[in-house]
Amino acid sequence: MKGRSSDVYMVSGGVTDFRKADPSRDFRLRVKDAFDYAINDVNLSVSDIDGSVSCYFSDHFMRQVMAGAMVQDYLGLNPKPSKRLEGGGATGGLALQSGFQEVASGRMDVCAVMGFETMSQVNTWKGNEFIALASDTDFDYPVGGFYTGYYAMMARRHMHEFGTTVEQFAMVSVKNHGNAIYNKFAQSPMKITVEDVRNSPMVSTPLTRLDICNMSDGAAVAILASEEKAFEICDHPVRIAGIGGGTDTMRLSDRPFGEVPLLPNEKKSDYAGLKYPGLHSFRAGRMAAIEAYSAAGITDPPAEIDVVEAYDSYSSAELQAYEDLGLCRYGEGGSFIEEGKALLGGKIPVNPSGGLIGAGHAIGATGVMQSVFLFWQLQHSIRKHFGSDKSQVKNAKRGIVHTHAGTGTYEAVTVMEGVR
Numbered sequence: 387m388k389g390r391s392s393d394v395y396m397v398s399g400g401v402t403d404f405r406k407a408d409p410s411r412d413f414r415l416r417v418k419d420a421f422d423y424a425i426n427d428v429n430l431s432v433s434d435i436d437g438s439v440s441c442y443f444s445d446h447f448m449r450q451v452m453a454g455a456m457v458q459d460y461l462g463l464n465p466k467p468s469k470r471l472e473g474g475g476a477t478g479g480l481a482l483q484s485g486f487q488e489v490a491s492g493r494m495d496v497c498a499v500m501g502f503e504t505m506s507q508v509n510t511w512k513g514n515e516f517i518a519l520a521s522d523t524d525f526d527y528p529v530g531g532f533y534t535g536y537y538a539m540m541a542r543r544h545m546h547e548f549g550t551t552v553e554q555f556a557m558v559s560v561k562n563h564g565n566a567i568y569n570k571f572a573q574s575p576m577k578i579t580v581e582d583v584r585n586s587p588m589v590s591t592p593l594t595r596l597d598i599c600n601m602s603d604g605a606a607v608a609i610l611a612s613e614e615k616a617f618e619i620c621d622h623p624v625r626i627a628g629i630g631g632g633t634d635t636m637r638l639s640d641r642p643f644g645e646v647p648l649l650p651n652e653k654k655s656d657y658a659g660l661k662y663p664g665l666h667s668f669r670a671g672r673m674a675a676i677e678a679y680s681a682a683g684i685t686d687p688p689a690e691i692d693v694v695e696a697y698d699s700y701s702s703a704e705l706q707a708y709e710d711l712g713l714c715r716y717g718e719g720g721s722f723i724e725e726g727k728a729l730l731g732g733k734i735p736v737n738p739s740g741g742l743i744g745a746g747h748a749i750g751a752t753g754v755m756q757s758v759f760l761f762w763q764l765q766h767s768i769r770k771h772f773g774s775d776k777s778q779v780k781n782a783k784r785g786i787v788h789t790h791a792g793t794g795t796y797e798a799v800t801v802m803e804g805v806r
Contacts, residue, residue, distance in 0.1 A: 501754035695785070704737065
């Protein structure tokens, strides 16, 4: 019954391959592929869906304004309510949370969250230019600001502050490309070594080509439902236990130093003398985690989280996310990956799907894609969807989706729990 607030569950999801797509198949067809995958997996119909949230990063890539409205029309969802959401690299994660709010408010019983991007219609240099428009176009952009440069600067600061090594960054790339081997939807599956990463072309010191994700074409759809509907639709729905968001200044140079915002299992003495956030960490990510964990009742993240789909546009960004999310203390991200804690079979597997580095990055679709992969993990249905259970995290009960925009200007963290 619409109009009544309730818990919110994810009941199905669908994704397309993430890679350079056939140019004869436009974005509407790719969204339909993901949408059909999702509704057919649980035997839903278009008439069961009360409305949608569509999300994509840039009108420039598709040379089409109002693409979300065109998707709504193409899928036969008119005249039901819909809206388009955009938030840089966090677009998909923010859209997932917007869909959560539509259902939690009682406005909708079933909401489709649809993310997509077509990035291959432009050359790589032009794509990087479009992405750079998410920096301050009055200050950073005119003097040659581009994201690999920003992230390289932050990686350097992390190395200076904590002694992190380029080899530790490279271990993230090795892990995620390797995990992608078991993901049939992934763009960049490969078995590589730390030496391969360090010997690949340098893009912006210390980040090499293999430290960086690829631009992609792709679509992903998540179907969310109220508690009443969820168990009618799906045998094993996954509850969205908490959402959180955080923001920061657009320009890195404007970010203040201050005390570390603490998680419940931390104390001030853990970070005595640390100047936070500066350039080594993402204040928005820490604030998003604090809010999401509070909503989900998480008091000790390393003990209570089983799996993470984290935003790894750069290998350094994943390592920084370990710390922002409280999987380890600030300054311990390098040892977290080096000791194998983020590996499949490790303490808290991070990006068993391959992440952005391994699976690909179709910006508007990425956060939704991450949520679908986490949903399948918590359903324990990876074998069904990937064709192999080699990336299935055993006994996974609770996980988080972490998405990230700009240089941490927007961040979103969503906690999901299996209810098997």
